[in-house]
Amino acid sequence: MTGINLLILIALSAIWGGSFLLLRIGVPQFGPVALIESRLALAALFLGIMALVVGRKLQWRSRxxxxxxxxxxNSALPFLLLAFSAQTLSASLMSILNATTPIWGAVLAAVWGRTxxxxTTGLGLILGTVGVAILVGFDAITMTPGAPLAIAASLSASLSYAVxxxxxxxRTQIEPFDNAHGSLWGATLLVLPLxxxxxxxxMPQPSMWGAAITLGVLCTGIAYLMYFRLVKEVGAAPALTVTFLVPVFGVLWGHWxxxxxxxxxxxxxxxxxxxxTALVTGFSPRSLFQKRIRH
Known part of the structure; x- marks a missing residue:
């Protein structure tokens, strides 16, 4: 992994970690549904402009x-669940619960994919489960009304990402950019009636629109482009290490x-x-750099 790609990985983690902060800021004024519709529509428009610039067609009729x-x-359901959770949970707790996505993926692979x-994977599942239990059992916020339902919603969002x-x-025949662009328009249409x-x-204050725009354009549209570049440059597995860094920034932004x-x-x-999560995914920090050296 080059220095530039490492910087992109860190920046992407900081951006996605900040999305939980923006949810906490924006939900009280927009409400969960309106904020997520704004996020999806702004991200879809941004990627639509990028598609026009590079000349990529969406092929909506066939797909x-x-x-x-x-x-x-991948977007509508988990975004709505997280926005619902943001009414009760802290940004720190949501970002940590979101890191369980690969753990859910391992469970689904065992049940659905019969893997x-x-x-090592079993140990990872145990550690992840114990970690969630400690967070939920010892966090004072879990005593507030609606907290158990909000925690369940956050974990369900992670499950939805894994699915x-x-x-x-x-659907490997479809390019990652096309998946992101098309799915964001699809999610926008699905959430629109709600x-x-x-x-x-x-009526949200003008300053709150800044949070909504940042959430849509930066945390969704631009973040997707950064992630796709990482996948192309270093491969899918090293790019997924963003999962480990997002909670770090989520906790830091929430605390600061x-x-x-x-x-x-x-x-x-x-x-x-x-x-x-590291055990479940088989992540090794050394592999980030060994792959680059071999090439």
């Missing part, structure tokens, strides 16, 4: 069912900008989740 399905399970669990990843892998029924509770409490249980729980 509209695929884009709607992928958009539903046997190895000892979407398995589905996308079965957004019309559930408008913002009040929202004064969220950073307790010992937060550090212990997040460490176990990250270690469990």
């Amino acid at each position: 509209w069912r695929h884009y709607l399905l992928l958009g539903g399970i 046997p669990l190895t000892g 979407a990843s398995m589905y996308a892998r079965s 957004a019309l029924m559930l408008p913002p509770p009040s 900008l929202l004064d969220e409490v950073l307790g010992l249980h937060t550090l212990a729980g997040s460490a176990l989740v990250i270690c469990g």
Whole structure:
């Protein structure tokens, strides 16, 4: 991995970690549905402009069912679940729970794909589960009304991402950029009826639109382009190491900008989740650089 790609990896982690902060800021004024519709529409428009610039056609007529399905399970559903959770949970807790996506992926691969669990994968699942239990069991926010449902929604969002990843892998003939572009339009269309029924509770302040635009353009549109570059340059497995760094930035942004409490249980729980995810994915820091040296 080159120095530039490493910087992109860190920047992408910081951006995606910041998305949980923006959810916490934007949801109170926009409401969960309106904020997510804005995020999806702005991201779709941004990637639409990029597609025009590079001359990529979406092929909507032949792939509209695929884009709607992928958009539903990869963007619309998990984004709405996380926005719902942001009404109750801290940005730190949401970012850590989101790191369980590869763990859910291993479970789905064993159940759905009939891939046997190895000892290392099993240990990773145990560590990840214990980490979530520590976060949930010792975090004071879990005592607030609606917290159990919000935690379940965050974990369900991670499960939805894992399902979407398995589905996308079965459609390898479609380019990653096309999947992102088409699925964002599909997700925008799916959420639109709900957004019309559930408008913002009040007119958002002008400053809040900055949060919505940043969430849509930077945290979704530009972040997708950065991620696709990493996948192309270093491969899918090294690019997925962003999963380990996002909670780090999510916790830092939440603590620094929202004064969220950073307790010992937060550090212990997040460490176990990250270690469990690393074991499940077979991640080794040395592999990031060995691959580059061999080439």
